[in-house]
Amino acid sequence: xxxxxxxxxxxxxxxxxxxxxxxxxxxxxxxxxxxxxxxxxxxxxxxxxxxxxxxxxxxxxxxxxxxxxxxxxxxxxxxxxxxxxxxxxxxxxxxxxxxxxxxxxxxxxxxxxxxxxxxxxxxxxxxxxxxxxxxxxxxxxxxxxxxxxxxxxxxxxxx
Numbered sequence: 001x002x003x004x005x006x007x008x009x010x011x012x013x014x015x016x017x018x019x020x021x022x023x024x025x026x027x028x029x030x031x032x033x034x035x036x037x038x039x040x041x042x043x044x045x046x047x048x049x050x051x052x053x054x055x056x057x058x059x060x061x062x063x064x065x066x067x068x069x070x071x072x073x074x075x076x077x078x079x080x081x082x083x084x085x086x087x088x089x090x091x092x093x094x095x096x097x098x099x100x101x102x103x104x105x106x107x108x109x110x111x112x113x114x115x116x117x118x119x120x121x122x123x124x125x126x127x128x129x130x131x132x133x134x135x136x137x138x139x140x141x142x143x144x145x146x147x148x149x150x151x152x153x154x155x156x157x158x159x
Contacts, residue, residue: 010043014050024060034062037069044068080104083117092138108132115142120150 003013017036027033036051038044047066055062074080077100084090089112097103112132114120125146129139 010046011050014047018050018054023054023062023064024058026063034064036064036066038066039069074104081109081113084109084113087116088141089116089134089138092134093132096133112142115150116145118145118149118151121152122146122150125150 036047
């Protein structure tokens with residue numbers, strides 16, 4: 001995901017972060033730890049303030065650390081498109097994107113991954129079903145998942 005401050009503010013990004021996971025849960029490895037990265041003092045202050053708000057709201061000790069951004073590293077292949085990899089649709093998508101770089105960079109795979117994880121707008125998802133290159137059985141499976149209900153975790157302002 002690329003952060004574009006013209007589309008979503010850092011504060012909105014922080015809100016989406018807090019709403020998308022349990023930041024009070026301890027992790028067994030730094031690899032899976034909850035972290036907020038910042039690029040400048042303004043972002044650091046916003047992150048610290050948001051952490052304090054979340055701690056007060058939840059009544060729990062937050063395990064998230066706030067650290068300066070230094071570099072970005074892609075997750076290992078087996079973490080890429082996590083929900084998609086664990087679904088019945090992965091075999092079909094693997095035929096379209098046989099290498100990991102294609103899968104990682106695919107907007108279609110990213111959307112499918114989100115829908116399979118239970119996130120997104122159901123009306124948009126239904127309208128896109130025919131655009132993913134899925135078989136008829138794959139489309140039915142996706143529609144079944146969509147009908148279970150989706151949660152709009154990270155609403156991004158539309159153009």
